[in-house]
Amino acid sequence: MSLTERLQAFHQAVAWQGEIPLQNRYTMGLAGERFFREIRDHARLMGTRCPRCNWTYLPPRLYCERCFAELTEWVEVPPSGTVYAYTVVHVDLDEQPLTEPEVLALVQLEGCDGGLIHRVLAAPDQVYIGMPVEVVFREEREGSILDIAGFRPA
Amino acid sequence: MRMRRVAVVGAGMTKFVRRALETADELSWQASKMALDSCGLTLADVDAVAFGTAPDTFDGVHMNGEYCAPGCGAYGKPFIRCYVGGGTGVMAVIHGWYHVASGLFDTCLVVCEEKMSSCQPHPQGAFLTIFDHTLERPLGPNLLWIFAMEMNAYMTRYGLNKRDIALVTVKNRANAKDHPCALLGEEITVEDVLNSEVMAWPVQRLDVSPISDGAVAIVLAAEHVAHRVTDKPVWIEGVGWSLETAYWTNRDLSYPLQVEQAARMAYQMAGITEPRKQIHIVEPYDPFDYKELHHLEGLLLADKGKAPEMTALGVTRRDGDLPVCPSGGLLGVGNPIAAAGLMKVAEIFWQLRGEAGRRQVPGNPKRGLAQAWGDLMQVGTVVILGVA
Amino acid sequence: MSERISSYPGTPLKERDFAEGKVLFQWWIPRAHYAWDAGVAIGRFLRELRAGRLVARRCPQCRRVLVPPRMVCEHCFCPTSEWVVLPGTGTVKTFSVCYVTWDMQPLDEPIVPAVIELDGAAPGGGIMHLLGEVRPEEVHIGLRVEAVFRPVEERTAAITDIRYFRPIGEVKR
């Protein structure tokens, strides 16, 4: 038998408000620690390579997700590549309209099988699939993905 | 209809540490890789992956299973995460068991991971929100409250004192000295426990297991594969799990009925009629010292209220009649929630194969039991392993 | 295990490694806010608290009076059928004396959370709340207590409309 009593008036419907109050501090991991130090200290991108699968991971991984080998071979990846996919985003993280739409792209970098996702520092109508771009490092770097300002047309 | 037999054929684990540099998926990979290497299998030999991790608020990733999946070797493979709070580590083995026992897969990699240190300012923060959002959270509860109230109910019911219970911490920390992955292996005394800071009476600091990061993995295989992989398969003889009402304030907290239910299910499946004779080693869940005692009683391995006496008599020491937590348990090795539960299963696996090194219990044990527990003092999960 | 494997992975860090910049890290604060529908049972429970009453639900089959109230009896799996007003008194079923905050900082004054078995509810039935107007060393299992409601104007239809439970009778305040 289903419920035998239900709310009968709108004002009886109440909601209790609350939150999950916490913050997180993430370490970068064995691979990420090196990746971000290289960016911070040398403004260069380093990936890891699986010789068996002939696959270069960027961002680097500690292990090959295809064969599970530990990846110990680090290779420098040039900071230039092409736009693989892009999108013009019109809302911010709070789902509020952005006054200036922004362009995000997945950029395939040369010499690796991965790439990076970041903002494209160009007007939306200038961006296209296959567009050559290069990574722009910030002057002040502290060891995070935000040490990269984005991609600019190459 | 005959059930498909499932064996544990390999195991691996990371150190349990207070704060790991590794990301959650890297910890998962380290344990998984070691488990596969230990039995000479490769990722290509894995048919499916069963994963366990406790609240996402520890790791700080919603749908944390997806984040960890590549590290568990799940790329291109069937992958399902299971979750019963603190009971997850042992549940994950049950979860893996039905992957193989169903006949869908011949092998299954079982991985459990926890990275509690990501949760700031204190990992206990994740536990604030395990309470009912409307009726309990506004009172500002912390996790210690429920343990303290359960411990108090247990002590009062059977007239126990703190000294009886502190022996568990002393034993487990000493056992953990022989565990290469342990966080807190050391000799301490009952006085150390009794003199440690009172946090939420009757719980004192040394009654509690340490918050930790870590991962554990085991490899399950169907019978025909198990025999090919190893000459020492360890069989899953029985599994059981049970969940009590969420209305924990309506329950008798002096006895873990859900653990008894889970144990009875597992005993029946394993054909065990006299557990005290037929179980040779036990890894009951010990996030707090009294929990080991509580669980020995729930598992029907001690009379109600009598587990402290068993402990005092030395029965539960590594060289006693019924070695309990020979690994060092959560109190000694550490408590990365889901990984800690799976560590217990791995310990039974190593013990039954005679591979536990300095932790090896004497007398060639043939059957062992691992148990975990969690939620609002509510879930029991039991796995029985044997080499008979 | 120990025979085959000589070293185990896992790289421990110390808290000062973060403070001293020896390790990189990334912060995030999730915005995990909710408005949980209270529904029939808890909605009424909260409204009654504002009116200064504790209410429960009775199961028509096993006749248990259930608190916190719910619209289904978990034993009989049938809808509960009747509201029951409880007197607001009860007995301490178990308790703790807590000296630390949730993040393990010391409290100035200990607080005493307890499970209170409420009079009029099925045996063993109760709720969690705090004890007040009592010294921690005077609290014991079996202590008789009563709900102390906040003044009407301070109530918000919340569990905290009960300020705490306090001993009934001779115990010194």
Added chain:
Amino acid sequence: MVEKIAIVGVGWYGFRSISPELSYKEIMYEAAVRAYADAGVDPRTDVDSFVTVAEDLNEGTSIFDEYVPDQLGAVLRPNVTIPGEGLHGLITAYMQLRTGEFDVVVVEGHSKASNILYPSHILAYAMDPIYNRPLRAHPYFIAGLEMQRYLYETGTTHEQCAQVVVKNKANALFNPLAAHPATLTLDDVLDSEPIAEPLTRLEIAPLADGCIVMVLASEDAARALTDRPIWILGVGWANGSYGLEHRDWVDVEYVRQAAQMAYRTAGIRYPRGTLDLVEVDDTFAYKELQHLEAMGLCGPGEAGRLTEDGTTSLEGDLPVNPSGGSLGCGHLLDASGLARALEIVLQLREEAGPRQLSDVHTGAALSWRGIPTTSAAMVILGNED
């Protein structure tokens, strides 16, 4: 081991855009009562195990599995929560039954999405915390990237994606469960607010509240309980690469692998000729097309045309999402896959009312866990022995 497993009872509550009249426990009870009545079982005596599907962050409670047993009649019984997609839960119940240790197992999934105040932040919390999340972009950007590459690779048009919305929301008009039915034109969809171009507002499935409970039984138990069991013919599930930078953005390999496993376990060699209807994830309109192709029901880039020419409509040769899909029914978070499977059950039982398809015997439900995941699951159901 037991080979044959059936669904013998289904129940639901909702679906609707908000549900302030009941708590999550109460909607679970309402759906469970209906499923147990449908199956003719008493959960306190007849059900051996319970599987629920939930993610903590969707519920606002850590260790949410604490709160499930009471309203399902599951107290002091085996219960496990699957923090996965609804179909992962259904498959878990299926695996338990196949061991032969259980006769009847129940699976539950629900959504109280309306209780989440900032759903975009919850989605963002699922993204890689080091490489992606610090950009603080709305997670829909992932769908925008994928859709754009999909259109580029396959030549599918934006109009064809919009046609999915028109079709599914129209199908939902005939589904009393649906929370978001509508009569729309292509232009309505294309001209709706751009979110992550090319993706527009109406191409995103709106959230909904609801609950679905299903009762599964092993062959003997199923035959004893009902004369119209819906057999689970095949199951499949798979993960791809989690990393946005590492995954294959063109070949939706996790869907392809899940489908291949489902076809293999069901013994189906020619899916297009065997499946009479399918319900597939349509969290974003282009996903329906991409999923149909990855499931091997048409070639790459063909799904758009099949949508345009009506093949996937209620009257077509291969009806897709006759329920209205998530676009029409509302996205039920973790329970979405169960909603897809529910429609297959109702259709195979000929209980689908005004949207009932004729002469249907085999159907498939496919789910995806949503961004940023690469996780898919599929079940194939049939009404013939």
